[in-house]
Amino acid sequence: DTGVSQNPRHKITKRGQNVTFRCDPISEHNRLYWYRQTLGQGPEFLTYFQNEAQLEKSRLLSDRFSAERPKGSFSTLEIQRTEQGDSAMYLCASSSTRTGLAFFGQGTRLTVV
């Protein structure tokens, strides 16, 4: 499978716990994006990497959120001290600078109880 892969697909956690999600982009893509999608809404941009550099962060990305892409390949998104409001689908996308077109993974659905 050569698409964008996200793990885990589902995560249930207790309020206050830390969680980490992983995204493996399409192998030749140097750009990687994280989005958050709450129920009944469209995805909202969180952050963007070009290779290993994090080039933009949305105001939605509070201090409890951190994203990394250490070797310019896979990326992780960590949420510390989760809150019920963090419950959402977290989507990852990747693109190449050649075409710019983003391809999305199937997302990680987070439920904070």
Next chain:
Amino acid sequence: AQKVTQAQTEISVVEKEDVTLDCVYETRDTTYYLFWYKQPPSGELVFLIRRNSFDEQNEISGRYSWNFQKSTSSFNFTITASQVVDSAVYFCALSDALYNQGGKLIFGQGTELSVKP
């Protein structure tokens, strides 16, 4: 500020009916890109079309067609002879040229299409 509005939250049609999903956008950029994505229940966003702001030609792909009108800032999507497999949430999205034709996208709220047999 950039914004995408999909005024239709839910649409329900019977199979074989034609259906049009509306999309209105706002941007101050002269160069921008418009997209439609499909999100089936599995959650993955499936790319359908990308159109740049200089190309107002309508496009047809099988049962799908798109009508781009800069004068009204609209980029509507029509499915002809709808099928049950078309049932999904459809998103219209906007990107500026800085992000190289896509990637950082501003999405509308989505339109949930239900096609009944």
